[in-house]
Amino acid sequence: xxxxxxxxxxxxxxxISLFQKLGINVIPPEKTNQQSIIEGAKISPEMYCFPLKANxxxxxxxxxxxxxxxxxxxxxxxxxxxxxxGIIQDKxxxxxxxxxxxxxxxxxxxxxxxxLKKISGASFWQIVKAVYFFFKKLHLIxxxxxxxxxxxxxxxxxGQTDQILRETFPQLEKVRNLxxxxxxxxxxxxxxxxxxxxxxxxxxRIGIIGxxxxxxxxxxxxxxxxxxxxxxxxxxREMDVTYHLKKIICPWKDWQIQKKINPYxxxxxxxxxxxxxxxxxxxxxxxxxxxxxxxxxxxxxxxVIRPILEKIHQETGIPFLSxxxxxxxxxxxxxxxxxxxxxxxxxxxxxxxx
Amino acid sequence: MTIGxxxxxxxxxxxxxxxSFFENLGCDVLLSPKTNKEIIxxxxxxxxxxxxxxxxxxxxxxxxxxxxxxxxFVPCLKTNKEKLEYCPKFFGLPDLAKIxxxxxxxxxxxxxxxxxxxxxxxxxxxxxxxxxxxIQEAIKIALLKEKETKEKQKKDxxxxxxxxxxxxxxxxxxxxxxxxxxNLRTKEKLERLGAEVIFIDEIPIDETRNEIYPKxxxxxxxxxxxxxxxILDYDIAGAIEISSFQCGCDAVLKEFVEKxxxxxxxxxxxxxxxxQTxxxxxxxxxxxxxxxxxx
Amino acid sequence: xxxxxGIDVGSVSTNLVLIDKxxxxxxxxYIRTEGDPISAIKKGLKLLKEKIxxxxxxxxxxxxxSARQLAGVITGADLIKNEITAHARGxxxxxxxxxxxxxxxGQDSKIxxxxxxVVVDFGLNLLCAAGTGSxxxxxxFRLKIPIQEFGKLALSSKQPTIISSRCTVFAESDxxxxxxxxxxxxxIVAGLCQxxxxxxxxxxAKGKNIKPPIVFEGGVSENLGMRKAFEEALKEKVIIPKxxxxxxxFGAALLVKEMSPxxxxxxxxxxxxxxxxxxxxxxxxxxxxxxxxxxxxxxxxMARWGDRCGKWSNxxxxxx
Numbered sequence: 001x002x003x004x005x006x007x008x009x010x011x012x013x014x015x016i017s018l019f020q021k022l023g024i025n026v027i028p029p030e031k032t033n034q035q036s037i038i039e040g041a042k043i044s045p046e047m048y049c050f051p052l053k054a055n056x057x058x059x060x061x062x063x064x065x066x067x068x069x070x071x072x073x074x075x076x077x078x079x080x081x082x083x084x085x086g087i088i089q090d091k092x093x094x095x096x097x098x099x100x101x102x103x104x105x106x107x108x109x110x111x112x113x114x115x116l117k118k119i120s121g122a123s124f125w126q127i128v129k130a131v132y133f134f135f136k137k138l139h140l141i142x143x144x145x146x147x148x149x150x151x152x153x154x155x156x157x158x159g160q161t162d163q164i165l166r167e168t169f170p171q172l173e174k175v176r177n178l179x180x181x182x183x184x185x186x187x188x189x190x191x192x193x194x195x196x197x198x199x200x201x202x203x204x205r206i207g208i209i210g211x212x213x214x215x216x217x218x219x220x221x222x223x224x225x226x227x228x229x230x231x232x233x234x235x236x237r238e239m240d241v242t243y244h245l246k247k248i249i250c251p252w253k254d255w256q257i258q259k260k261i262n263p264y265x266x267x268x269x270x271x272x273x274x275x276x277x278x279x280x281x282x283x284x285x286x287x288x289x290x291x292x293x294x295x296x297x298x299x300x301x302x303x304v305i306r307p308i309l310e311k312i313h314q315e316t317g318i319p320f321l322s323x324x325x326x327x328x329x330x331x332x333x334x335x336x337x338x339x340x341x342x343x344x345x346x347x348x349x350x351x352x353x354x
Numbered sequence: 355m356t357i358g359x360x361x362x363x364x365x366x367x368x369x370x371x372x373x374s375f376f377e378n379l380g381c382d383v384l385l386s387p388k389t390n391k392e393i394i395x396x397x398x399x400x401x402x403x404x405x406x407x408x409x410x411x412x413x414x415x416x417x418x419x420x421x422x423x424x425x426x427f428v429p430c431l432k433t434n435k436e437k438l439e440y441c442p443k444f445f446g447l448p449d450l451a452k453i454x455x456x457x458x459x460x461x462x463x464x465x466x467x468x469x470x471x472x473x474x475x476x477x478x479x480x481x482x483x484x485x486x487x488x489i490q491e492a493i494k495i496a497l498l499k500e501k502e503t504k505e506k507q508k509k510d511x512x513x514x515x516x517x518x519x520x521x522x523x524x525x526x527x528x529x530x531x532x533x534x535x536x537n538l539r540t541k542e543k544l545e546r547l548g549a550e551v552i553f554i555d556e557i558p559i560d561e562t563r564n565e566i567y568p569k570x571x572x573x574x575x576x577x578x579x580x581x582x583x584x585i586l587d588y589d590i591a592g593a594i595e596i597s598s599f600q601c602g603c604d605a606v607l608k609e610f611v612e613k614x615x616x617x618x619x620x621x622x623x624x625x626x627x628x629x630q631t632x633x634x635x636x637x638x639x640x641x642x643x644x645x646x647x648x649x
Numbered sequence: 650x651x652x653x654x655g656i657d658v659g660s661v662s663t664n665l666v667l668i669d670k671x672x673x674x675x676x677x678x679y680i681r682t683e684g685d686p687i688s689a690i691k692k693g694l695k696l697l698k699e700k701i702x703x704x705x706x707x708x709x710x711x712x713x714x715s716a717r718q719l720a721g722v723i724t725g726a727d728l729i730k731n732e733i734t735a736h737a738r739g740x741x742x743x744x745x746x747x748x749x750x751x752x753x754x755g756q757d758s759k760i761x762x763x764x765x766x767v768v769v770d771f772g773l774n775l776l777c778a779a780g781t782g783s784x785x786x787x788x789x790f791r792l793k794i795p796i797q798e799f800g801k802l803a804l805s806s807k808q809p810t811i812i813s814s815r816c817t818v819f820a821e822s823d824x825x826x827x828x829x830x831x832x833x834x835x836x837i838v839a840g841l842c843q844x845x846x847x848x849x850x851x852x853x854a855k856g857k858n859i860k861p862p863i864v865f866e867g868g869v870s871e872n873l874g875m876r877k878a879f880e881e882a883l884k885e886k887v888i889i890p891k892x893x894x895x896x897x898x899f900g901a902a903l904l905v906k907e908m909s910p911x912x913x914x915x916x917x918x919x920x921x922x923x924x925x926x927x928x929x930x931x932x933x934x935x936x937x938x939x940x941x942x943x944x945x946x947x948x949x950x951m952a953r954w955g956d957r958c959g960k961w962s963n964x965x966x967x968x969x
Contacts, residue, residue, distance in 0.1 A: 031936030047597070047605035047626075079442040079571075084606045087568050091609060159959045166958060219937070223957050265449045267430055267463065270442035300602040303404045304446040310856045311453055319769065324404060332715065333773070340733035340771055347767040391811070399851045632822050 001025060001119070003069040003103075004062030006055040007032045009217035010145065011241055013173045014137040019071075020176075021130035022120040027067040029058035032219040036061055041327040043096040045088070050296035050326040051213045052085055054220060056092055059100070063093075069101040076106040079270030080300050107248060136181060137172065142240050144168065145225075147192065149236065152229025154197040162226055164191050204349035207283035208237040209276045209309075210294035211302050214325050215239050221294055221323075222331050224338070228292075231342045236288070238279050239272065264308045271301030280312055289352070290319040290345035297326035319344045355482070356382040357460065358423035360415035362389070363408055364431055364444065366528040372427065374499045375475070378492035379484050384423045386415040389535035393418055394629050400454055407598035407628040408529055409443060411536055416451055425460035426451065429478075432465035438573035441603050511556045519550040520591035520647055525582065525611055527574060528555055530596050530627070537596055537627060538636050547644045549591070557581040568610070575607050582614045591647045592621040594640075599628035621646055650702065653709040654915070655902030656690065656724065657732065657895065658682065658716035661755020661782065662868055663689035665697055666898040667705070668906065672742065676700050677895045679868075686716040687925050690723060698918045710915045711735075711905030713897050715757070722944045722952040723925050725916035728905040732897050733761055733771050739900030740864050741766040743890045748860040751879065751887075752896070753849065753869035755782045760854040772853045780848040782869040784820070788841050791821060792834065796872075799838055803874025806839035820844065839874060846878035861885045866893040923947050932956055 005015060007029040019026040030036060032054055040057025059070055070093075072086045086104035093100055103119065105112050116127060144165060151161040168188055175181050206228060208215050215237055218225065225235045247253050254268075257278045264277055280291050293309055295302035306322055313320035321341045323334065357376045359365055365372065365385075376383050386393070389411055397414025419426050428451045431440040448461035462478040464471065472493060479489035515521070522544055530537050531553045541551045559580050566583065570576045582593075593615045597604035608624060615622040623643045625636070650669060657664040660682060667676040678696055682689045711728040712720040713735035721729040740750050741763065750761040758781045762770040774780050789796040803809075810832045812823050820841070827837055863885055869875055870893045879887045892899050929942045939956040953961040 033936055033938040034940075035938060045605055045609060047601070047608070049602065049605070079439055079445070081602055081606055083571065084568065088606065088609060159963070162958070226957070265446060267432065267445040267449075268442075269446040273446070298404050298600050298602065300442055303402055304443050304450070306402050306404075307450055307453055307856070308446075313770075314856075314858060317769070336715070336731050336733070337773060339731040340768070343731070343734045344768050344770065348769065351765075351767070395847070399847075399855075403852050403855060632826075634822055634826065 001069050001101075002027050002067045003071055003119075004029055004059060004067035005071040005073075007058040007217075007219065008213070009219065010141045010169055011138060011216070013169060014134050014141060016173060017137055017175070018130055018134040021133055022116060022122045022126065024120050027062045027065050030061040032058060032217070037327050044092055047298075048088065049081055049299055051211075051220075052081075052088065053327060054213075055085070056089060059089070059093065060098075063098055063100060067100070069103060071103050071105060073105045073107060073112075079268065082271070133178065133181075136178065137175070138241055140172065140181070140185065141169075142242055144188070145240070149225060149229065149234060151192070151195055151197060152226065153203040153232040153234050154199065154201050156196040156198060158230060160195050161192075161229070164188075164195070202353075203232050203234045204289040204345050205234045205236060206290040206292055206345060207279060207288050208235060208292050208294065209239070209279045209283075210272075210292075211296055211299050212239050212244060212272055214294040214296055216241075220325060222334050224292070224294070224334075227335070227338055228342065231339070233290075233342060233345065236283070238282075239275065264311070265305065269301045269304045271299070273301035273305045276302065277305055277308055277312070280309055284312065284316050284318050287352075288318065289349040290321070290341065292341070293320070293322040295322070295324055297324040297329075299324075317348075319348050355425075356384050356423040358384045358386070358419035358426040358457065360412055360419060360426065360428070361386045362412040362415040362533070363529050364429060364447070366532050367431075368500060369528075369532070370500045370503050371496045375492050375496040376427070378495045379479060379482060379488060381482065384419065386418045389415070389533050394535075398629055404600060406443070406600040406602070407536075408527070408601065410629070411529075411533070412447075413451075413454060416455060420455045420457050423457060426455060426457050427460045429461055430463040432463060433467045434573045435466055435471065436573065436576075437467050438576055439571050440573060443602075507556050508558050511552065511558060514550055514552055514556075515588055517550040519548060520644075521552055521589070522549045523552050523554060523557075523582075523585055523590055523593045524596065525554045525578060525593060526596040527598075530598060531555055536598075538631060538633055540594070540596065540625075540636070540640070543637060543640050544594075544644070547640060549644065552585070552590070554578055554581050554585070557585050559584045570607075572603060572607075575603065578607065579610060579614070582611055586614070586618050586620075590620060592623070592643065594623045594625060594643070596625045596627060599626050650704045650706065651708045652701075652705045653711070653902045653906040654697075654707050655735075655898035655900065655905065656693070656710065656712045656714075656720050656726070657735070657897035657901060658686050658690060658712065658714040658720045659732075659754055659897075660715055660757070662894075663693055663714075664895040664898040665693045666892070666895050666902050667697065667701065667707075668899070668902045669705075670906075672903065672906075674892060674899065675702065675705065677892060677898070679894050682716075686719055687723065687927060690720055691921050691925070694724070694918055695921050698921065707915050707917075708913050709902075709905040709908070709910050710913060711901035711908075713901040718954055719927060719942075719944060722954075723916075723920060723946065725914040726905075727910040727914055728901070728908055730901055730904055733759060733773075734768060735897045735900035735904060736866070737761050737763055737768045737900065738903050739892075739896040739898075740866065740890060742899070742903060743892075744862055744864055744888060747862050747864050749857075749863040751849070751854075751863065751865045752867040753780075753782055753845075753865075753875070754867045755786070757781055758849060758853055758867070758869075760849075760857055760859075762857055762859075770857060772855070772857055774853050780845065780852050782867075784845055784848075785841060785869065785872070785875075788820065788824065791824065792838070794834070794838065799842075800872035800874040800876075802835045803839040803842045803872070804877060806833070806835040808836055809839035809843050810836045812837065812840045812844050839878075842872070842874040842878040843882070845869075846875065846882045850882055859883065859885075862888055864888050864890055866890060866896045868894055870894070920946065929955070932961065934958070934960060 002025045004027045016028050036057035039060050041053040044053040044056050074085045075082050090102040148161050155161050228235050257274050261277045373383050393414035396417045397410040401410040401413045428448045430448050431444045451459050464474050476489050544551050566579045652667050655666045663682045665678040710726040712726045713730050713732045717729050740747050752759045758774050760772045810827050865887045870889050876887050923946050926945045929940050932939050932941050941961045942955045943953045944951045
């Protein structure tokens, strides 16, 4: 059995090592690109949301290399279409003539544990160790992403931070055990400390909010964090895997969020709709200079809450840009919007500070 | 006191019930008119461009009622009696309505996972300063009225099914089926082409249905899938599914509805409607579809 | 005399504006891009060279529009700016207290919201050409009425026909239908203008805080029927400024003047006779598979762009 799964930004690296540690033969998907998106969209239902099409494109790249089983983590308790990703993707692939097994994992730890155990035949300890290693890598990835958000607008040689990241991630993929990981961490730390920065430089800050897949995967959002960083913007993003996992472990977080957003929305709308409102309110309170809202075109939860985000934007005057992404969106159009938005944000920032 | 009810979306889920309920509580009910061009334009102008056509129609009705009544009734429908969810877009409806209107919104959350329907209705009635007995009486009459319509519908169904004409099932949500302006009088067009039209909504289902695949968490999806299976017991000539443009739920549902009909070798036509859909284009497709049935 | 040149290369038109130190417009030009931005830029520069005052010296070049990168590379621009900022700068020069700018061009259209002469919000058409000039172009072709006469004809209508008009394709079938049932041509034309205005407001300007003074510019603002349609839809006066069709180029010229480059990188008019080629290739260096665009002048690589990692665009320095 050769398994594959959907590409998901830099986190893909952590997922690969999880499967490898369990002794599962894994064929990772290729990084999402225009070509794979087109291939995926070709056989997917037209009205379905964008991440499903991108996922299908990912599977196809791995199936071509011999993958015969797809792992799909989905939320069987949510209200949005993600709930049906597994069965629809299974249907799409089989109707297009691909013979693959689909293993649908629900987003809860018991279900994931049981299915992983059954497939890998690994012992309890082996699974615990693999998961521990997975989280170690994941944590490092998220830490690097956050660090880069701070460094990019301040680096003296433009592009230096991203150059280091580009060298680091493939190395991280090759790391097989904790000892190697510690060694790599030390190297990364050294490299990063060598980046010359202007630490006194004041830069405008933009908060990125929206649907988790579009905000976390640079291959899907045209590398928005890099682009903004290059234009001297410090990017902040709450939404990542850790944030998501925390919410699964601590269900009361949803309750806290609901309490904060009550004047705007009194109910869940599925997905991460409430979180986007919550984060926008937080960023506004913390005196940010702009908000970028990313969503897959027609995403049900995000489209429902967008008028509310626009209302907050009207009330507070914080610059706001909403970008819907799908297989038809061209990078040139996104660039124009981002450049213009950066001008708006810088104006806002300068007016505020002078 | 006048309560405005938008004649769109959730209204069509229980058309008899809401009007009767408020009237029997002693309120005047102002129902927005049947969908027309002006309403659609208002809705399209004020709704998010990426939201579904049905939502745009709803906002048009909502704005028509604005400043014409004391309250506009926009409930937050979450789960039904079977604890199945409504479309997730419904959850945010009262909050979105609030942004658009000057007239206050009368709302209550109907979540039968947490609270019985009757209990929520009582809370709603209390907001209008009605007594317990008044509310109970109003619920009773409204439910009776609803039952009456349902029974007539059932009788009509068995009449229709006996018809010699080719029978065509129209699969869609009630807010598309019963709104003639929205569906561009599809029923009338089909009848003129010599077909007997059966709405999926009208098909009675008995309690002993087998489990359907996939197990939907959406009330409408489960109902539609069950009814699709029920109608397959009868002799039908073809099936047409109508979706609102950008309806996220239908993107899922369509895959399985189509599969059911196709695996039973029943011709299937899928139509997507929005404010741009032209009468002429629809007519052509329906005619062509009827022709394929004959051959 | 020191002058500044603004070049706006869009999908439909290419515009050039030359200003002096006092912001006086010495030269302005509006030509069709006709799908070939390089030829259009060359042609524009050639026409400018013929008309440019003898004592004029170009000391700064700014480019904007969807082909701003390309235009910048082949002319040696000092500033490459997105069209939203450029248009806003241009309009704010003539109407300093402007709050709303409606710009409709051939294939794109935008709304810009300003406060104190500074952009605070904007919207662009994203998915299709609805709400842009190409909608009217398509219909004028069908009606066999030159687009220049559209405005005058629309103004003569007393009872505009309502035409479903978000999408060019659907509008066409509806228009045929309306012609069949005997609507007058001027009413249909006025109806099309209203439809475009409605579309613009429903899609591009959705959720934007539209306040007067409202300025309407871009190629389509030449059409007086459109101005009337906007005035009716917004119930506000709509101002059409001077240089309404070349505002982006004017804004780019102003912006480069304000930047006041020490020494301009402008290549001069020599590029008119040079062989300029623009090609693209897919980089196979990583799974991103970026499409890298390459501009060559007389066979020599001038610039590469479009890559996300900087592998190609950083090469530029060594080559020039």
